[in-house]
Amino acid sequence: MAKTIKQLMDGLAGSHEVGEVCRLLDAHLAGGDTAYLAEFGAALHARYSSGHAGAEHQFLFDRILWDVATRPGRAHVERALRLGLATRSRGGRPVRRAAAVLAEHQRPAALAGVFAAALDAGTAPEELRACLLHELVLRGAPVARLPEARAWAEASPYWAEHPLAWLPWTLDPLEGTPAMPRYWRGGVGYGHAYGLPKGTPLTGSADVPVEVGEDEPGLTAAVERWAGRYDGRVEAAVFQADGPVGPETLPGTLAALPLGCVERPTVVPTTAAEAWRQLFIAASTGGGREDDWWYGAYGRLAAWRSLAALAGAGPDSSAPEVARRAGDCAWYGFTAAGEWFNRDDMDLGFVALDAGRRRLAVLAATDYDGG
Known part of the structure; x- marks a missing residue:
């Protein structure tokens, strides 16, 4: 008989073995059942978030949050946000990180609900919408053709006073193709360099006052x-x-x-x-x-x-x-x-x-x- 989520939660108490649970979650993910993952994640957070979470519990929660957030589709985006992608995800700036992850892994159409105010402010704060808009622009997405984004920008007092509102909704030619980090389950990768640009060094020692x-x-x-x-x-x-x-x-x-x-x-x-x-x-x-x-x-x-x-x-x-x-x-x-x-x-x-x-x-x- 398959174990209920409550039984699985009980089994995790004091346990460092999460392999069985990971295999179960992978099976549901393979079948596209992110609703189960979201329910499991919510139960995990409710059970172990009040000072009783071990490293294995945080690992499971982060894994679930990632798998739900990056599964293509509007329903998966909304489940990830309700699960706390913009508020509970790791990092010092969870809203900004959530916007970056969603922009990289979801199509603009799947993110329309974020701008359409279908989610409450605690789940999808205005700051998430502001950051998401330009994370999409940086990845070349045609945000100006997304009706929900335009409607939100026109109606939002928050956006009207926001510093990011100064930025254009399309990339300027001098921005080229911006170098963006890549996010995956449990990590992020980037190999961008500064340093002296390529070119022939100038010579000459004369100076102008x-x-x-x-x-x-x-x-x-x-x-x-x-x-x-x-x-x-x-x-x-x-x-x-x-x-x-x-x-x-x-x-x-x-x-x-x-x-x-x-x-x-x-x-x-x-x-x-x-x-x-x-x-x-x-x-x-x-x-x-x-x-x-x-x-x-x-x-x-x-x-x-x-x-x-x-x-x-x-x-x-x-x-x-x-x-x-x-x-x-x-x-x-x-x-x-x-x-x-x-x-x-x-x-x-x-x-x-x-x-x-x-x-x-x-x-x-x-x-x-x-x-």
């Missing part, structure tokens, strides 16, 4: 979490040159700046797209373990903010205006031979010269300096 320009608060948006983490460091500033700065004078000009990150720099030409790529990786998955990530939606916003400050776009500029200003700039990546950089995949350094080639915006960060 400069003076410190106005502060740009958004300059460090993409790397602000790096400072202080494992000796990570961030340095950023804007300067005004007495005359135009070109490829032949940039290395010398950069080396003469009153910054610790520019000692004997190696400078290569690059593009706004490469700057955005590295800024996005730095903001979304850099600066710590997954518990510390900002994930895709907020990483995208932070990358745009840093790019805008580097390009000299004002705080009220739209994304197209930021992209236009960025396209008018000359972009360079750099590293340095001093002690500031670790000179590996955990460093980034960019210089943007405006259209007149007199405004120099510098941003450098190291995620770990080896200390």
Whole structure:
């Protein structure tokens, strides 16, 4: 006779053996019966969440939550959310992680119910909808053609005041195909690098005199979490040159700046797209373990903010205006031979010269300096 869920719960008390239960759950999953998994998960949470959960119980719950959330289909999404995907899943930012997992593993049509308010706010909070929208955009999904998403955005007071509402609903050409982590049962993988962009290093030691320009608060948006983490460091500033700065004078000009990150720099030409790529990786998955990530939606916003400050776009500029200003700039990546950089995949350094080639915006960060 098959055991009831209650009997299985009783059998788990004080037991570290969960193999039989895992085989049972796999059998139900193979048959598409996520309703059983959701019922089992809810019972597991009710029985063992009040200080009595062992590692094996948390393992089972995480496994169930993952299997329900990633089974394609609207019903599976709603079951996962009712089970607590956005509130009980592991990690320091469960709402953001839930949005990333759903966007990677579900089609937009299956996520329509999340935007349609079919679920209560405790199950599908407004923040989940805000993050989910741009996690989908980052993966190239045609969110603008999803009626439920449009209706939610038009009616939601929460979204009207949300910082993510500034972002466009389609990828700008300079965003290319963003580098996204891959999620699977029990883990996440990513192999994204920062570092010096590919290119021929500039030569020349002549410099153009400069003076410190106005502060740009958004300059460090993409790397602000790096400072202080494992000796990570961030340095950023804007300067005004007495005359135009070109490829032949940039290395010398950069080396003469009153910054610790520019000692004997190696400078290569690059593009706004490469700057955005590295800024996005730095903001979304850099600066710590997954518990510390900002994930895709907020990483995208932070990358745009840093790019805008580097390009000299004002705080009220739209994304197209930021992209236009960025396209008018000359972009360079750099590293340095001093002690500031670790000179590996955990460093980034960019210089943007405006259209007149007199405004120099510098941003450098190291995620770990080896200390």
